Amino acid sequence: MLWKTADYTGWGRALRAKGEIARPERRRLLDEIVTGGLVPAIGMRRSYGDAALNDGGRVIDMTRLDRMLGFDPATGVLEVEAGARVGEIAAAFGPRGWLPAVMPGTGFATVGGCIGQDVHGKNHHHAGSFCQHVAGFTLITAAGPVEVTPEGTPGLFHATAGGLGQTGIIARAKLRLHPCKGDVMVVTERRVEDWDEHIARLDASDATYTVGWIDATATGAGLGRGILEEGETGSGLMPKRVRNRKVPLDAPHFALAGPVVRAFNAAYYRRVPATGRTTVKPIGDFFFPLDKIHDWNRLYGKRGFHQFQCVVPLEAAPALRDMLETIATSGLASPLAVLKRMGPGRAGHLSFPMEGYTLAVDFPNRAEARELIRRLEDRAAEAGGRLYFAKDSLAQGTAIRAMYPDLPDWQEEVAKADPLAALSTDLVRRLSLRSAR
Amino acid sequence: MNRTWIILGATSSMARAFARAGAAEGAGVLLAGRDGEELAALAADCRLRGARLAEAVAFDARDARGFGPLVERLEAEEGELNAAVFVGSMPEQPAIDRDPSLIDGVVADSFTGPARFLQMLAPVMEARGGGTVVGVGSVAGDRGRLGNYVYGAAKAGFATYLSGLRNRLTRAGGHVVTVKPGFVDTAMTWGLPGLFLVASPEAVAADLLKAVRKKRNVIYTPFFWRWIMLIIRHIPEPVFKKMKI
Numbered sequence: 001m002l003w004k005t006a007d008y009t010g011w012g013r014a015l016r017a018k019g020e021i022a023r024p025e026r027r028r029l030l031d032e033i034v035t036g037g038l039v040p041a042i043g044m045r046r047s048y049g050d051a052a053l054n055d056g057g058r059v060i061d062m063t064r065l066d067r068m069l070g071f072d073p074a075t076g077v078l079e080v081e082a083g084a085r086v087g088e089i090a091a092a093f094g095p096r097g098w099l100p101a102v103m104p105g106t107g108f109a110t111v112g113g114c115i116g117q118d119v120h121g122k123n124h125h126h127a128g129s130f131c132q133h134v135a136g137f138t139l140i141t142a143a144g145p146v147e148v149t150p151e152g153t154p155g156l157f158h159a160t161a162g163g164l165g166q167t168g169i170i171a172r173a174k175l176r177l178h179p180c181k182g183d184v185m186v187v188t189e190r191r192v193e194d195w196d197e198h199i200a201r202l203d204a205s206d207a208t209y210t211v212g213w214i215d216a217t218a219t220g221a222g223l224g225r226g227i228l229e230e231g232e233t234g235s236g237l238m239p240k241r242v243r244n245r246k247v248p249l250d251a252p253h254f255a256l257a258g259p260v261v262r263a264f265n266a267a268y269y270r271r272v273p274a275t276g277r278t279t280v281k282p283i284g285d286f287f288f289p290l291d292k293i294h295d296w297n298r299l300y301g302k303r304g305f306h307q308f309q310c311v312v313p314l315e316a317a318p319a320l321r322d323m324l325e326t327i328a329t330s331g332l333a334s335p336l337a338v339l340k341r342m343g344p345g346r347a348g349h350l351s352f353p354m355e356g357y358t359l360a361v362d363f364p365n366r367a368e369a370r371e372l373i374r375r376l377e378d379r380a381a382e383a384g385g386r387l388y389f390a391k392d393s394l395a396q397g398t399a400i401r402a403m404y405p406d407l408p409d410w411q412e413e414v415a416k417a418d419p420l421a422a423l424s425t426d427l428v429r430r431l432s433l434r435s436a437r
Numbered sequence: 438m439n440r441t442w443i444i445l446g447a448t449s450s451m452a453r454a455f456a457r458a459g460a461a462e463g464a465g466v467l468l469a470g471r472d473g474e475e476l477a478a479l480a481a482d483c484r485l486r487g488a489r490l491a492e493a494v495a496f497d498a499r500d501a502r503g504f505g506p507l508v509e510r511l512e513a514e515e516g517e518l519n520a521a522v523f524v525g526s527m528p529e530q531p532a533i534d535r536d537p538s539l540i541d542g543v544v545a546d547s548f549t550g551p552a553r554f555l556q557m558l559a560p561v562m563e564a565r566g567g568g569t570v571v572g573v574g575s576v577a578g579d580r581g582r583l584g585n586y587v588y589g590a591a592k593a594g595f596a597t598y599l600s601g602l603r604n605r606l607t608r609a610g611g612h613v614v615t616v617k618p619g620f621v622d623t624a625m626t627w628g629l630p631g632l633f634l635v636a637s638p639e640a641v642a643a644d645l646l647k648a649v650r651k652k653r654n655v656i657y658t659p660f661f662w663r664w665i666m667l668i669i670r671h672i673p674e675p676v677f678k679k680m681k682i
Contacts, residue, residue, distance in 0.1 A: 004628030025450060025624045026475050064450070064624075067482035078485075081478075092461075092486050 002033070003058070010053060011046050011297055013304030014365040015393050017053035017426060023061040027081075027171075033060060034140055034169065038422040041169040043083060043110030047117065048307045049393030050426035051164055057424075060169065062112055068092065069172065076177040077135055082112030082170045087288055089175075094183035094283045099233070101133035101178040105338075107288040112170040117390040118162030118351040120342065122209040122231070122287070127178070128345020129353050131161035137173035141417045145171065150347075159413030161348030164389060164428060167417040182235020185209075185286040190276035191269065195224025195321050199357070202341040208232050209286070211340050215265040216324065216333035216361050217258070223325055226339065227272050229286075237280040246294040250302045256364055258331040265335055290336075300364050305334070306393055308373045309360035311342055311353065312385035319383035320357055323376055327361055332369045334362040349406035349413075350433075352388045360391065370394055389427060397432040407433070439489070439516025441465035443507065443558075445496055445551055446524035448475045450623035451573065454642035455521060460488035462646075465514060469496035469507060490514070498524045498550025499542065508557050518562055521571040521645070522551045527588040527625065540587050547591035552598045559602065563609035569649050570606065570613045572599040576657065579617070579666045583681060603654060614648045615655045619662035634659065 003020040022039070024030045033039060042052040042059045052059070066083035076098055080089065087107020089100055104119040113119075114130045115137065121127070136149035139160060146168070150157045160167045188207075192198045198212055207230035214226040254260070290296050297305070312320050327333050337360065344355040363369035373394050377387060386403035387395055401407060411434060421434055428434055442459050444452050447468035456466050460483035468476045468483070468491065476493035483491035494510060495503060511518055525547040533539045555570060562568045577585050578592030596615055603613035620626060620635045636659045644658040657663040672680070 001628040023624070023627055025453075026448070026472065027478070028474070067478045068485040069478060069481045071485055 002029075008045065008053070009304070010049050010051065010393070012048035012306055012365070012393060013297055013300070013302075014306055015050045015053060015304075015426065017050070017055035019054055019056055020058045021061050022058070023064055025064040027065065030060065030065060030140075030169075030171065037420070038140070038142055038169065038418060040165055040423045040425050041082070041112060042165075043113040044085065044108045046104075046106050046109045046113060047390045049389075049391065050430060051117070051389055052113075053426040054424070055426050062110060062169075065171070066110070076179065077174050078177050079172060079174045080111050081172050082110060082115075082137075084111050085109065086111065086114060087284060087291065089177075090283055090287070093177060094180065097179055097182065098177040099180045099283070100175060101127055102130040103287045104130070105288065105290070107284055107291050111173050111175065112165075115161060115170055115173060116163060116165045118346060118348050118353075119390065120345075120353050122211045122229075122340070124345060124353060125210065125341050125343040126208060128343060129162075129347050129351055131347030131351070132345055133176045133178070134161070134347070135174040135176050138171045139168040139417075140171055141168035142419060142422070143417075155413050156417065158348050159410050159417070162346070162351035162389075163348055163410060163414070164350065164425065164433070166414045166423050166428060166434065168423070180233035182233060182237075183283050184234050184237050185231045185281045185283055186234040186237070186278065187229060187231045187281050187286055188276065188278045189272045190228050190230075191225070191272055191274060192228050193225050194222060195324065198224045198226060198228070198339060199317055201228045202339070202357070205230055205341075211338060213268075214324070214337045214339045214359070215269055216327050216337035217262045217265050217331070219325070219328045223328055224321065224339075225269065226337075227269065231286050233283070234280065244292050244294060247296055247298040249298065251299045253301050253303075253364070255299055255301070256334055261333065261335055268335065300334075300362075303365040305362050305364050306369060306373055307360060307362045307391040308376050309358060309388040309391040310376070310380035310385045311356050311358040311388070312380060312383040313354065313356040316383040316385060317357055319379060320359055323379050324359065326372070326376065326379075330368070330372050332363050332366070332372060334364065337361040349410035350389065350404055352386065352390070354386065356385065360388075392427075395431060397430070400431050400433070439465070439514070440519065441467065441490065441511065441514040441516065442519045442521055443467040443469055443494075443511045445469045445498070445520070445522045445554065447479060448472050449523045450625075450638040451618065451621060451641050452521070452523035453479060454638035455523070455571075455645055456483055456491075457486055458639075458642045458646055460484070460486040460491065463487050463489055465490035467492050467494050467507075467511060469494045471495070471497050496554075498554075499545045501550070501553055504554045504557055507554070508561060511558070512561050518558075518565055518568045519570070519649075520555065520558055520568075521573075522555070523573050524551055525573070525575070525588070525592065527585060530583070530585055530587065533587050543587050544591045544594070547588065548595040548598070552595065555598075555602060559605060562606060562611050566610045568606075568611050570599070570602060570611070571616060571645055571649060572596075572602075572613065573616045573618065574599070576617050576619055576662055576666050579670055580677070612649075612652050614645070614653055616645060616648070617655070617657045617662065617666070619657065619659060619665070634661070
């Protein structure tokens with residue numbers, strides 16, 4: 001049958017939706033579905049909150065329209081269907097010397113999703129955001145399919161890049177791949193002892209790919225300690241083979257209780273020798289470290305989890321330090337916390353990046369954690385920063401308006417492309433993104 | 438070694454995953470089916486995933502006139518020749534009850550069409566002295582059930598045919614793998630109630646390629662369906678005829 005009624009969630013599993021889902025496997029079927037009106041498109045649902053949810057309505061699951069359609073080795077431009085996953089592109093093209101120019105933290109993200117959130121990767125400080133490497137895409141709007149390019153249709157392009165799927169259904173996209181040396185990563189890991197060193201090392205890093213893992217449970221003198229990872233692509237080296245694992249069931253609540261996380265983090269920190277180390281890893285292992293544990297979101301149990309991610313301007317680093325201190329002393333943080341320096345690159349009105357530092361921390365879905373995240377959101381706003389729609393599940397619309405000053409420009413384009421607001425999602429409604437205030 | 442697969446019914450979910458897995462191993466794939474637009478997209482995809490050759494070719498299980506040219510096209514490739522059959526159709530049983538003439542189409546799609554094609558291909562494979570046929574049957578072929586016994590009967594016929602073909606090709610250095618998938622997450626099963634332990638097409642494709650490498654004769658995928666069907670086959674008929682499963 002075409003429409004299946006199902007309960008579904010985002011990656012964080014804290015927010016839920018129920019509604020009808022179609023999953024076309026043929027292009028013609030997608031065309032047929034939208035003749036009856038636009039329906040929001042979703043991919044692998046790797047956004048943590050409700051960006052891919054449409055409670056009580058319909059969605060189109062694009063994951064089976066996932067073919068690579070053409071590649072021009074002269075320009076490095078790859079045309080793919082929107083359901084194609086970034087990790088599969090990397091696996092197919094890495095050995096031939098090409099990679100997606102920007103890859104998010106999971107290879108399961110679809111190209112359509114990467115455009116809709118204008119995602120960034122560990123090379124944002126050099127390469128900018130995902131959509132800055134998109135040469136164009138085919139967008140199904142209320143008026144029919146439109147070929148969108150940054151030069152030819154800048155209005156629609158900037159509203160679709162990071163535009164949360166509100167301008168239309170992205171059917172196909174042309175990506176400018178980036179040449180790479182080979183299909184392995186040479187990774188240098190080094191301990192950093194505290195916040196100041198962490199920031200200094202991130203500032204000084206001239207590696208192509210840089211990211212800091214941060215121990216969000218360390219307090220006092222150890223606040224901000226972690227491991228700085230720097231990577232370059234390499235060739236002719238043989239990485240160790242990695243086994244995929246799967247989390248078979250929902251973990252009990254105590255699996256990620258405070259003492260467990262503190263012990264894990266301390267061990268994880270000491271795993272890297274005090275003198276640092278350099279290793280060779282498969283590409284996927286460096287870019288998508290958690291993908292080899294399938295369904296790792298189940299570690300948080302049935303109630304799910306939230307991720308808080310904000311970016312603050314460079315000069316607001318002290319405010320970010322204070323936020324980390326609040327997190328560390330709360331005893332609520334999980335092992336997954338990341339600190340990164342971002343460049344200014346962004347491609348859309350609602351793109352997340354700004355030049356500054358971004359911090360991402362996971363929290364189990366509990367009342368204290370939700371309360372803490374709300375306070376952190378206020379502090380991010382005060383610091384002149386912003387929240388990431390791919391992660392957010394708790395914010396309110398009023399706070400968002402100050403963070404995204406281009407919202408009116410986006411709204412204007414969206415109103416033209418989807419005048420009936422057929423593409424609204426739970427996130428868009430929660431934050432009233434499409435209304436005047 | 439040059440290896441080429443002709444994949445009948447290549448736009449189906451399972452066939453697509455199989456073609457991609459074969460492409461990633463560098464094999465050539467001739468993608469046979471009725472939907473030219475979809476086949477062309479899949480061919481492009483397979484080439485970009487590493488296929489030595491990927492080509493869309495027309496195949497309609499109900500029109501045997503096209504079989505000869507297809508066999509010739511495959512024969513034109515050097516090296517090992519292989520075939521994988523994913524065709525089949527399953528109208529709802531009530532539709533067949535209303536219009537018994539639908540049986541002809543089901544049998545042609547699921548049994549006689551592919552069998553006739555393989556019968557034409559067999560001498561070519563014998564002459565080449567190797568190659569593998571992967572034939573996708575169904576657990577529905579293991580026992581006739583109220584819900585889909587026409588489809589089940591056609592698949593049972595195909596399974597018996599494959600058993601005989603295995604007997605024949607083995608003598609010439611070839612091999613036949615009979616595959617009986619349980620519930621697979623395809624367009625055909627999307628939204629059907631009552632499914633459990635549903636396998637992804639990619640997992641099934643990996644199982645098939647492994648069975649080809651290991652020269653398995655009959656596989657169930659996922660593997661536990663062997664045990665489920667063992668039980669179902671052994672329910673005594675006086676009991677089974679009253680059951681509704």
